Amino acid sequence: MSASRFLLSHGILLRSSDAPPVKDFLETHPGAYTTSRTHNNASWLLFWERHMKRLSESIQVLSNFAPQLLFKSNNSAVLSRSSATLPIWQPTVQMLVDDSICKVLPIALKERNDCEELAITTLVSGNFEELNACETVSEESVSKILDVHMHIETYVPPTFGIPKNGVHLALVGHGRNVAAAKYSDWVRIRKPLEKLRPPSVTELLLSNDGDQILEGCVTNFFVVCCKVWDSNDGKALGDYRNKYSIEVQTAPISDGVLPGTIRQLVLEICRSEGIPFREVAPSWSEHEIWEEAFITNSLRLLQHVDSIQVPTEWKSAHHSKTWKDISWTKKQFQDGPGMITTVIQEKIMEKAVLEGYPISNINAC
Known part of the structure; x- marks a missing residue:
């Protein structure tokens, strides 16, 4: 079954074969x-308010610290001069x-099949000409400076809890720049990593030293590990009275x-839920x-990991x-999601x- 695609950009609506895949659009x-998606047979948008807040934060970060990632211009010096004024x-x-989603989502809903959800990617770019035309930036003028592009594609979410639906990960690349913002140029930057993707690997992981795992190319990464026990009294360091003898770790x-x-x-x-967690990069050495x-x-929500593999020699892997x-060195997990993963999901x-x-x-809009 081929996916239906829709792209609303600069007031023009493209459909199916005329609309590029979302990766191709973001790359250019x-x-x-x-990116969010619908839920429950396309009757709800998942965490929409959170996504809008996150989108606004990303625009602000790029405007202040990396305007070249928000605006399209050949003059990076001019961009740098204007960056802090938005x-x-x-x-x-x-x-x-x-305004954009009201124009395209009803059309996409009519053309989807039952049991299909919709993946919705909203890209906001800066209009450099409009920025230059503004003597002062107001809330009204910002609406002219920012261009919204909406890409919608049918999506079938993976079923949770099925052993064969676990993901396979491989550690291959360094961490991203300007990680505080989600920006489209990352799609282009990460492309060279694909040559290092082993067959059947679902997602590529990032690390700056080959040991501390940061995240995936398009995902955040978590491990559930045993607590470290104090050899003197046999109690787990931290809150040993908790019902869980583990902790969740993420960078x-x-x-x-x-x-x-x-x-x-x-x-x-x-x-x-009282599940112990630490914001610390999971260490492969452990x-x-x-x-x-x-x-x-935001598309998969949560998927359990079946296996992780890392290069035995980190430095040589990049050549x-x-x-x-x-x-490669590989770790295999149990067949299917574990108890903590299931609770969180x-x-x-x-x-x-x-x-x-x-x-x-x-x-209704």
């Missing part, structure tokens, strides 16, 4: 973006996005990882105490031309219902 258009108002971004934002929407949800769930692992993003040139789905944005609100 600068800007901040976010304040971002979230209601303005929300208004622009709402902190300060290490240069994307502050993903689902990543934040996982931390909130761990806190509310992989023997990893009991479970999972990845998160390799293909994955065949690399000697179930709680994410509960939050998806509580925080769902009704599609009917968009159809």
